[in-house]
Amino acid sequence: MLGQARGAAIAALVMHDLPVFEYTALQVKQAVVGKGKAAKEQVQHMVVQMLALSGTPQADAADGLAVALTHALRNHGLASQLNPDGLQVKRGRFQW
Template sequence: MTRRILGIDPGSRITGFGVIDLIGSQRHYVASGCIRTVPGASLAERIRVIVAGIHDVIATYQPSEAAVEQVFVNVNPASTLMLGQARGACVAALVMKDLPVAEYTALQVKQSVVGQGKAPKEQVQYMVVKMLNLSGTPQEDAADALAVALAHANHSGGVMGALAQQGLRVKNGRLA
């Protein structure tokens, strides 16, 4: 059975997306890219572009589930608020199309893909290329979105998925 996972790296200016197929334990690249808003546009216009872009991606690639990176608290509260609104628009766009949505922190994504929660973006890009056997390196936001999709594949399938269905999770090597 094939699961098609859409990963989203939300941003108010650039929102990355990555689509992978999960067939058993095999992960296959389908597509990735960025939804870019118009520089200087109002927040409302940027949200419109993000929602329309996500709907286009869903229509084109027909994912069965989605995963979104959670917002981290930034030094600049205004930037954090704007990012949170863009992320909310992403989640709304996904649930409007009846997709189940999982959420992962940047730390969870990096730990899942790289094995180290404080890994630099270049290392995440490198591991995405290796894990999906890509011939080139995706743009940073697209690579982050693919990493979110990979993290979801890692956490929702196999032993981790079975534990999650029972309400359990692994933290620091122990069941929590």
């Protein structure tokens, strides 16, 4: 079912001439945490830090936010707008 939903979403984007971007789990973890073998808890923690959230999102919500952050960092140069105090951006990745 998930594969069919993904395919339908991609088809809808393509039909409307909208760009499609896909990232592997490794790419998302590298962009958000700084290492590709990061645990889910590390991804959640960095999403909270990067977006200055008041609480920790559920794992699936944190995954979605991490993908959005990856896209913003890689394609739109939005890192400076997502940079709370204490974090620095180096080569498109947040670092302490």
